[in-house]
Amino acid sequence: MRFIINFIKWTYDIFTRPAAKIGLGVLVAGGFVAGALFWHMFNLGMDKTNEEQFCLSCHTMEDNLLPELQKTVHWQNRSGVRARCPDCHVPHEFTDKVARKMQASREVLAHITGTIGTREKFKEHRIVLAQREWARFKANNSKECRNCHDYNSMDFSKMRVTSQMIMRSAAERDASCVDCHRGIAHSLPDLQGSRNPAFDTLMSEARSVSVESGVTYYSAAPQDLFADEGLTQKLGSLEVATPVRIVEVKGDVQKIELDLWRKNKGFGRVLNSEFGLNITSAILEKTVSQDPALIEVLEAKVDDLTGLEWQKVAVQGWVSTGAVLNSPETIWNIARTSYQNSCSVCHRQPVESGHDTNQWPGLFAGMVGFTNMDADTSKLVLKYLQMHSSDFATGSQAPGSPESTVQSARP
Known part of the structure; x- marks a missing residue:
């Protein structure tokens, strides 16, 4: 017991009394060396955790995400330029990088505790993980993507005509890459279990x-x-x-x-x-x-x-x-909002009456894959487009109403 008391007293004296044998210069120099050593070790740790091998060993990526990435152009292409995990998921600026590392601690904890430890658990939580990353890309205007893909460096004349129209429009609006491009490096999460509130x-x-x-x-x-x-x-x-x-x-x-x-x-x-x-x-x-x-x-x-x-x-x-x-109008209002919000981020959405009822299913099937609509919302929006198509454009009442006097293109 006396030993512990003496040790505490000795420690207290070390930090409160002036040094008797060590000069101030030595203390300053020692503090500088210690600070430099700490800073070096800190940056070394940051660099090590930015290596792709660290991602593959710490996360569940090797079993779940790596096989998906290896099938895409971001892994192998004619130019030989490959995007690594941190290129897309870790900001390059120091302060943003530190903040991202702190956020990523949740994912490390989820792996350690087994929350996403199996393929089934990962698939169950994938929608949450994906939405979190989409929100981050949206908030910083897809900054990590644009470290490589910059509107000002794009040669639109070398794109397909349809791609030119969309990309020129996106450049004019300075649109975030994630607005249109999801699932280009990893598979999209299963939205079947999600539900539109x-x-x-x-x-x-x-x-x-x-x-x-x-x-x-x-x-x-x-x-x-x-x-x-x-x-x-x-x-x-x-x-x-x-x-x-x-x-x-x-x-x-x-x-x-x-x-x-x-x-x-x-x-x-x-x-x-x-x-x-x-x-x-x-x-x-x-x-x-x-x-x-x-x-x-x-x-x-x-x-x-x-x-x-x-x-x-x-x-x-x-x-x-x-x-x-009593009326379908509230339903149509929700469908209209979903259509405008989901189908205008890549390009201006087609006018509802611009196509007939039987054309809309094929057109919509080609667009809905680029959105994050769940199955029920997709069916609702398609029905809204069909009920407001050119076949119903001359109706004096809202389509679907019992009093509607619709002049259909059909006999």
Whole structure:
């Protein structure tokens, strides 16, 4: 015990009493050397943690991300210039680099604790990791990308015509690279499990709607359709903004009727909202689609443009209450916002009425891959584009409204 007390006293004296045998110059010189040594070791540590081998040994990249990177032009190309991990993920300026290293400690901790220690866990958390990096690139205007790819150094004349148009527009707006280019070095995360929070807003509004039998409403979100009021026998699924007529309300469930069109070909599972127009409103189970006890054919017509027979059918089923809206306008507003926000970052989005209903699916399929829309939002935006296409441009009412007097291009 006395030894510990003497040691503490001796240490205290060392730091509080003037040096008796060591001169001030020696102390200053020693402090300078110690500071220089610390600074050297600090920078050496920074450099070592910036080596690609460190990334491959510390992160789960070797098993998950490295194989994806090796398939891209950033790994191997005709010029022999390769982007390393820190080239894209570590800022070059000192202060930004230190801040990024501190942020990256979360990822190191996640690896050590096993949060992303397996392929399955990594895939589960990938959307979070990707969105974090996208936000960082967006905030600094893709600075790491532009250390190599600079608008002022681009020769637009050597690009394809379609690329020229997009890149010139991006240069004029000084757009961030990540606005258009995602998934060029690593695979995009699976967005199937994600959900647009705007659907929660629609469902919140739908819960306040007081429905009446015999009145037509619109489904507020994708939902399942059942044959029984116990919601155990699935008939199919409804898409968002599908018109439904309320037949009966029983507590937490309600019986609805669909009057939609289908092609009289194959199983006829896909039900469309308009004759001759491929606007998906519901999809039936295969065993249900040809059951006359469940599907009533009301009318049959031949589409002169395709020669196919279309049937207008009535289907009754049960859904949960609180999932319909009086009007589709709130739905269209959300779809319009999603379309404008997601499809204008790369180029000016096409006007909705610039294409007809059956052209939009193919066009949209070529664009949606460059966005981060989830599956439900993609279907909603496509339906919005179709319902506001040139086929509906002359309508005096909003498309989808029961009072709409649409002059369709179809007979």
